[in-house]
Amino acid sequence: MYTLGEFIIENRDRFLYSTEDLLRLFSSIKLAAKAINKEVNKAGLTKKIGSSGITNIQGENQQKLDEFAHRVFIESFKSRNVVCGIASEESKDFIVIKGEKENPFQKKYIVLIDPLDGSSNIDVNVSIGTIFSVYLKKTPIQMDLRIEDFLQKGNKQILAGYIIYGSSTILVYTTGNGVHGFTLDPSVGTFYLSHPKLHFPEVEKIYSINEGNYVRFPNGIKKFIRFCQEEKDNRPYTARYIGSLVGDFHRNLIQGGIYIYPKTALSPNGKLRLLYECNPMAFLTEQAGGKASDGKKRILDIEPFKLHQRTPFICGHVGMVSKLEEFMNNEKK
Numbered sequence: 108m109y110t111l112g113e114f115i116i117e118n119r120d121r122f123l124y125s126t127e128d129l130l131r132l133f134s135s136i137k138l139a140a141k142a143i144n145k146e147v148n149k150a151g152l153t154k155k156i157g158s159s160g161i162t163n164i165q166g167e168n169q170q171k172l173d174e175f176a177h178r179v180f181i182e183s184f185k186s187r188n189v190v191c192g193i194a195s196e197e198s199k200d201f202i203v204i205k206g207e208k209e210n211p212f213q214k215k216y217i218v219l220i221d222p223l224d225g226s227s228n229i230d231v232n233v234s235i236g237t238i239f240s241v242y243l244k245k246t247p248i249q250m251d252l253r254i255e256d257f258l259q260k261g262n263k264q265i266l267a268g269y270i271i272y273g274s275s276t277i278l279v280y281t282t283g284n285g286v287h288g289f290t291l292d293p294s295v296g297t298f299y300l301s302h303p304k305l306h307f308p309e310v311e312k313i314y315s316i317n318e319g320n321y322v323r324f325p326n327g328i329k330k331f332i333r334f335c336q337e338e339k340d341n342r343p344y345t346a347r348y349i350g351s352l353v354g355d356f357h358r359n360l361i362q363g364g365i366y367i368y369p370k371t372a373l374s375p376n377g378k379l380r381l382l383y384e385c386n387p388m389a390f391l392t393e394q395a396g397g398k399a400s401d402g403k404k405r406i407l408d409i410e411p412f413k414l415h416q417r418t419p420f421i422c423g424h425v426g427m428v429s430k431l432e433e434f435m436n437n438e439k440k
């Protein structure tokens with residue numbers, strides 16, 4: 108059984124940049140994931156559930172674990188000397204990481220992260236996650252970090268993935284050569300390859316959307332939902348939605364389906380964040396043979412203009428996403 112480290116070394120020719128750097132990036136990610144996993148597992152005992160009393164940059168109620176996960180990831184990346192800057196959903200501005208031991212400008216990687224996704228599910232023991240995304244620094248290596256180093260299109264990602272803290276803890280990633288999942292064996296603290304070459308199944312089975320917002324959805328989305336519920340061909344589809352993007356995505360990746368967070372009358376840009384949530388999930392989607400769209404265009408081609416930008420987000424089975432786009436297009440005519 109391959110460990111994550113062994114798998115990376117075995118597949119070294121597939122990471123275009125440097126196997127050593129990829130191992131160092133994963134060393135930070137694994138360290139933070141294990142620390143968060145430990146805390147998530149005993150959250151009810153250590154008073155880590157509930158609100159931190161702070162409203163984050165998104166205007167949302169920050170949970171204690173949001174804050175904890177944010178700090179753990181920053182510290183973990185700082186300690187490995189491979190990342191020069193991080194932007195986090197939980198921080199207003201990007202964070203510059205300067206090395207103490209070496210020339211700070213040797214580092215060339217940029218990380219964007221949603222440290223704790225699905226935080227409304229922490230207190231009720233439902234799956235939560237972490238989403239991460241890595242880019243090369245865009246400006247010359249000797250230059251101080253600039254906002255454009257973070258505002259890169261999703262198609263420039265060199266590594267993306269998530270960790271799901273669920274019935275087991277699984278790390279899923281892509282470097283552009285397929286999607287692979289590794290399950291944490293907590294007794295030894297090691298991630299082992301458990302889901303090689305993840306691919307959306309051909310079956311059109313599940314649709315995932317917060318239907319409580321139905322009256323606020325665009326007509327194209329309402330029509331698509333009715334299509335999902337129609338008794339015809341292999342429909343109706345099954346509705347599944349837990350409110351953790353990582354959890355909903357992971358289930359659909361394994362069982363087959365579509366995830367939808369559209370714009371609504373109250374949120375014209377949707378809710379999910381392009382840089383921390385949609386781009387990494389879109390990269391994984393495409394690498395797993397699926398499609399990711401904002402309803403009209405490819406997520407990975409969107410030009411970001413600010414760190415905490417939101418976008419409507421639809422991803423999953425190619426045929427289902429294309430069908431939804433068709434409904435959206437027809438509404439405009």
Ligand code: AHG
Nearest residue numbers: 221223224225226227317350351352
């Ligand atoms: P986060 O906890 O990082 O703020 O993300 C929450 C997101 C996402 O995980 C989930 O799919 C979505 O919010 C759920 O939103 P609704 O409660 O509006 O359905």
Ligand code: MN
Nearest residue numbers: 221224225384
């Ligand atoms: Mn999130």
Ligand code: MN
Nearest residue numbers: 196221223224
């Ligand atoms: Mn979050």
